[in-house]
Amino acid sequence: MAAPKQTIWPLEPHTRAKHEILKRYLQAWMVILSQGRFPEILYIDGFAGPGQYEGGEAGSPIIALDTALAFKPPLTATIHFLFVEERTDRADYLRQQVALRALPANFSVIVEGGMTFETAFTNRYSSYVRQGRLMPTFAFIDPFGWTGAPFSLVKQILSHRSCEVFVNFMYEEINRFIGHPDQVANFNSFFGTEEWRRCASTSEPRVRNRCLHDLYLSQLHTDAKYVRSFEMSNARDVTDYYLFYATNELLGLKKMKEAMWKTDESGEFRFSDATDPNQFILFEKAPQLPALRQRLVTKFTGKDASVADIERYVLVETAFRESHYKGILKSLERDGALKAVNPAAARRTGTFGDPAMVLRFA
Numbered sequence: 001m002a003a004p005k006q007t008i009w010p011l012e013p014h015t016r017a018k019h020e021i022l023k024r025y026l027q028a029w030m031v032i033l034s035q036g037r038f039p040e041i042l043y044i045d046g047f048a049g050p051g052q053y054e055g056g057e058a059g060s061p062i063i064a065l066d067t068a069l070a071f072k073p074p075l076t077a078t079i080h081f082l083f084v085e086e087r088t089d090r091a092d093y094l095r096q097q098v099a100l101r102a103l104p105a106n107f108s109v110i111v112e113g114g115m116t117f118e119t120a121f122t123n124r125y126s127s128y129v130r131q132g133r134l135m136p137t138f139a140f141i142d143p144f145g146w147t148g149a150p151f152s153l154v155k156q157i158l159s160h161r162s163c164e165v166f167v168n169f170m171y172e173e174i175n176r177f178i179g180h181p182d183q184v185a186n187f188n189s190f191f192g193t194e195e196w197r198r199c200a201s202t203s204e205p206r207v208r209n210r211c212l213h214d215l216y217l218s219q220l221h222t223d224a225k226y227v228r229s230f231e232m233s234n235a236r237d238v239t240d241y242y243l244f245y246a247t248n249e250l251l252g253l254k255k256m257k258e259a260m261w262k263t264d265e266s267g268e269f270r271f272s273d274a275t276d277p278n279q280f281i282l283f284e285k286a287p288q289l290p291a292l293r294q295r296l297v298t299k300f301t302g303k304d305a306s307v308a309d310i311e312r313y314v315l316v317e318t319a320f321r322e323s324h325y326k327g328i329l330k331s332l333e334r335d336g337a338l339k340a341v342n343p344a345a346a347r348r349t350g351t352f353g354d355p356a357m358v359l360r361f362a
């Protein structure tokens, strides 16, 4: 899709899915970080848009704000919102949307209009630093293409504890322009390396797609322990964009997976985990659990592993989430393929609530 020229534009189905994920994740993130753990947190929407779509649906900055406002009891930490929108007409529109809401004293909302994410973040950065550290931050980076989202900023955010990024990697646009000689500096900046040239020189579309995806993934991994990517494809099964989520918090990964798995299916797009090319897993109401069972058997056969180890493996190494594996453990136990080595005396067969319980895989 070409970038719209008008101030507001129609909401596309896959954008609705992206918003659903964002909302679900923020519902968890805001409460986990603000209730007791941190006195101040920051939500950045680096490419905020006007805050509303043509049909009246909320855009990402308003989704973030309304999510924070909806908590009962209200959030007590100070929540900073930094919304950046380069176009002044869209920034003005967004300001109007913000002004329609009654904000509590612990909410600080800044709409930076008429300047880029890079400039606004650089100018404002020191105001969000406490004792030398950026406050816990979730940065949503959602450009129409690849310009204005330098990897140096992503790195800067990820280098701080409890800071994470959610990047919309606009594959279709990136792929279309990757060979343009006048875009070299922009791609160097976006990827934070010149390595993308290696991918650009590949003419086989699928190889090039994977190469660019894997490059961005590995770049994120230099600063984030956990990185997952999610592919949004169109009805013709062509990659539209990837969503990359990078964090150093296992709990964050758990919550993002939960948000992904709850996204509504639609005939108009296909949404899948794309982190590992050898594990194609579609997010759907009935997950492909035999694939997870096979992975668990392959990984743990002949070994002892605690329930916590298994959960960690499922979360970090597979597309699945924590709610998926316990049913599989139950069926493996029923089939005699595993047994509990150190169960609590009162344990019922088929229950795996104790993270320290060790399981022996036959």
Ligand SMILES: C[S@@+](CC[C@H](N)C(=O)[O-])C[C@H]1O[C@@H](n2cnc3c(N)ncnc32)[C@H](O)[C@@H]1O
Residues within 6 Å of the ligand: 046, 047, 048, 049, 050, 051, 058, 059, 060, 061, 084, 085, 086, 087, 090, 115, 116, 117, 118, 142, 143, 144, 147, 148, 149
């Ligand atoms: C994909 S739209 C954002 C949609 C919004 N995040 C949402 O989900 O509702 C990208 C927006 O970024 C703005 N933009 C483009 N380049 C920018 C830059 N360098 N810095 C900040 N905003 C930019 C565009 O005007 C556009 O409104």
